[in-house]
Amino acid sequence: MxxxxxxxxxxxxxxxxxxxxxxxxxxxxxxxxxxxPFWADSQRVVGSVDGEDISIEDFGKKVEQSEAQFKQQYGGSANPQMQAMAVDNVWQGEVASILLNKEYSRLGLSISGDELFDLYQGKKPSPLIVQYFGNPQTGEVDRNAVIGSLKQAEKTPELKAQWALLENEVEKQALQQKYANLIKSSVYVTSLEANDEYVNRNKLANFDYVSLDYASIADASVKLSESDYSDYYNANKKRFDNPAETRSFDYVSFNVAPTAADSAVVKAQIEKLAGEFRVAKSDSLFAAINSDVKVPYTYLTKGKLDPAVDSAIFALPAGSFYGPKFSGSSYKLAKVVDSRFSPDSVKASHILLDPAKLGGVDKAVKMADSLKGLIQKGGNFAALAAQYSVDGSKDKGGELGTFARGQMVPAFEDAAFNGQAGDLKVVTSQFGVHLIKIEKQIGSSKVVKLAYIEKNLAASSKTKDAAYKKATSFLNEVKGNDFTKLAQKNGYTVAVADKITASQGYAPGLDNPRPLIKDAYAADKGDVLGQVYQMDNAYVVARLTDIRPKGLLPLESVKKEIEPMVRNAVKAKMLTEKLDAAVKGASNINQVAQKVGKQVTPIQNIVFANPIVPGAAQENKLVGTVFGSPVGKLSAPVDGERGVYVFTVTGFSAPAPLANTFKQKEGMAAGIAQRALGQAFQTLQDKSKIKDNRVKFY
The missing domain is CATH 1.20.5 (Single alpha-helices involved in coiled-coils or other helix-helix interfaces)
Known part of the structure; x- marks a missing residue:
């Protein structure tokens, strides 16, 4: 009411x-x-850095470019992990660009016109200019090629746009180098620091110790109080500063593995396919239509196929049929169309003609034939390439460098590898008409040309439907019930994905986790996520179990994971009391050992900079205390990583005086400067207000 x-x-x-x-x-x-509505624009912002928005339109284009680069670098098709790498790569670049540009402005860093000229054509060219216009053998930049390309850019909009991008990157790299040099020049190492570092790495300590291990006390006998937890938490707060929000979830996977019946069906299909493949009139067309994995219909070098197939194929003569062979998770079939010995690599040049500009392919071929005739009569190939070619290599006289098989389109590759050094060949590809000059052929290895079919062994729709039905049934039943108990009741295994960040592209046991992670970041702790998630070979049902915000985590959030350390801290107090009693009245380490029923362990040649105690663990506190103790004195108990120790220093071996202080300082400064650059950028991020909305879009 x-x-x-x-x-x-x-x-x-x-x-x-x-x-x-x-x-x-x-x-x-x-x-x-x-x-x-006016709030819609916020839906298009993928994040912001100190109030500067990053739009999803610009960000998305850069992600696509980064994905394409990863695909080219690693091969294969795009996958969730590759996309996550691309998204993170672009995000880090955007954050760095905004923060560093603000720093450049604040510090007054800029690149003058004279500096830019020097970066393109001077004595110290930009690494990017070296990459694009440098001689691979000498590393020298072809300045005439740079000038020629810049002149050509004034007439060619596409080349002009490429130069604009290149100029932007050259300037960005130069500014980054200036900033890096500024950071490095701020680093200074004193003579005292140099001597301390030298001594820490070269002074040797010998000592005897007695220890009582934490494992000597049963965990069940140690009762932990709230004050035990709070004491450990307060003493180690820096460990609990969470750099980014994370979420954890439990999940059950319903695997979609092929059954014995599925395998029998696929085997029957592949045997039928093999019979048809044997008599097929067009080997390459039949393979292209029926294979799950597309292998180019061209000559292949050894090592390109599945190892189980590769060795067998290269031992067969032309005309042989191979398979069906099951290996990995697929059946393989192959016809050996041809085998021969071929160069390992080829050095070539070309003139590329655009049929669209010459009135068609026929006219472009006639033009290529005419150019071929001129060259055979003594014409200069490089000069003709510069005049007629529409390819970027024209500025280098058509030079393409040295390439192996698989780097060029099939028509071009066949001409280059099947000809002889000195040949001029006219071929047509999807890029236009090429006049190819074979400069040199290097090496010789066996190659084979195959019509190749690979059929994956996959679960049937019936098997997939059965797994999906089980997953859906569990999802409906678990709502309102205990997730773990219900899973155990049904005999399902509960897996854990712990501390997953919003932009993470992987999760333990999950091959396509992004949709699940996105939903987890829109859920509340304890929620069962509202759908069945499809992975490559499984269906998944999940429940959000923990949310850890960015910043200092409260004790309750970390209580479970610090329990072993808290228990050891309590054990340390108990063992310290025992060793304290043993030390009282004892005049040497042997008497302490006798009282606690332990052996004395001698240690030789320990250095401060490497605090590994043989047979124990990395014991920073113990070794640090050793180097601060006098020789021959029985120490008080020291609580370490594995147990509590009492020791006596038996001697130190001091190193020879530092011979070259300047060189020591120089080496230390270089190492500190290298770390300082990363630390400076991390500080910029820590002091900036960064809002990350990527999880809404990817």
Whole structure:
């Protein structure tokens, strides 16, 4: 009744407020973007750095470019992991660009016109200019090629756009180098620091110790109090500073593995396919239509196929049929169309003609034949390439360098590898008509030309439907029930994905986790996510178990994971009391050992910079205490990583005096400078307000 009375009494105010909001929304929406409410623009922002927005349109284009680069670098098709790498790569670049540009402005860093000229044509060219215009053998830049390309860019819009991108990257790299040099020049190492570092790495300590291990006390006998937890937490707070929000979830996988019946069906299909393949009139066409894996119909070098198939294929003569062979998770069939010995690599040049500009392929071929005739009569290939070629290599006289098989389109590759050094060949590809000059052929290895079929062994739709039905049934039943108990009741294994960040492209046991992670970041702790997630070979049902925000985590969030350390801290107190009692009245380490029933362990030649105790563990606190102790004195108990120790230093071996302080300082400064650059950028990020919305889009 109270709520209804409140609404009746204030209905007028609520109505007026609603109308006012609608008018403001209408006016602002019209001013910003017709047909969209004023808050819609925030839906297009993938993140912001100190108030500077990163739009999804620009970001998305860069992600596509980064994905394409990864595909080219690693091969294969795009996958969730590759996309996640691309997204993270672009995000880091955007954050760095915004933060560093602000730093450049604040510090007054810029690149002058003279510096830019020097980066393109001077004595110290940009690494990017060296990459594009440098001689691979000498590393020298062809400055005439740079000038020629810049002149050509004034006439060619596409080349002009490419130069604009290159110039931007050259300037960006130069500014980054200036900033890096500024950071490095701020690093200084004193003579005292140099001597300390030298001593820490060369002074040797010998000592004897007695230890009582934490494992000597049963875990069940140690009762932990709230003060034990809070004492450990307060003493180690820096460990609990969470750099980014994370979420954890439990999940059950319903595998979609081929059954014995599925395998029998696929085997029957592949045997039927093999029979048809044997008598097929067009080997390459039949293979292209029926194979799950596309292998180019061209000559292949050894090592390109599945190892189980590769060795067998290269031992067969031309005309042989191979398979069906099951290996990995697929059946393989192959016809050996031809085998021969061929160069390992070829050095070639070409002149590329554009049929669209010459009135068709026939006219382009005639032009190529004419150019071929001129060259055979003594014409200069490089000069003709510079005049007629539409390819970027024209500025280098058509030179393409040295390439192996698989780097060129099939028509071009066949001409280059099947000819002889000195040959001129005219071929047509999807890029146009090429006049190829074979400069040199290197090496010789056996190659084979195959018509190749690979059929994957996959689960049938019936098997997939059965797995999906089980997953859906579990999802419906688990709502309102205990996730773990219900899974155990049904005999399902509960897996854990712990501390997953919003942009992470992988999760333990999951091959396509991004949709699941996105939903996890829109859920509340304890929620069962509302759908069945499809992986490559499984269906998954998940429940969000933990949310860890960015920043200092409270004790309750880390209580479970610090329990072993807290227990060891309590054990350390118990063992310290025992060793304290043993040390009282003892004049040497042997008497302490006798009292606690342990052996004395001698240690030789330990250095401060490498605190590994043989047979124990990395014991920083123990070794640090050793180097701060006098020779021959029985120490107080020291709680370490594996147990509590009492020791006696038996001697130190001091190194010879530092011979070259300057060289020591120089080496230390170089190492510190290298770390300082990364630390400086991390500090910029820590002191900036960065909002990351990537999980909404990817």
């Amino acid at each position: 109270g709520l209804m009375t409140f609404l009746r009494n204030r209905a007028g105010y609520i109505l007026i407020g609603a109308i006012g909001f609608a008018i403001v929304a209408f006016l602002l929406g019209d001013a910003i973007k017709v047909g969209k």
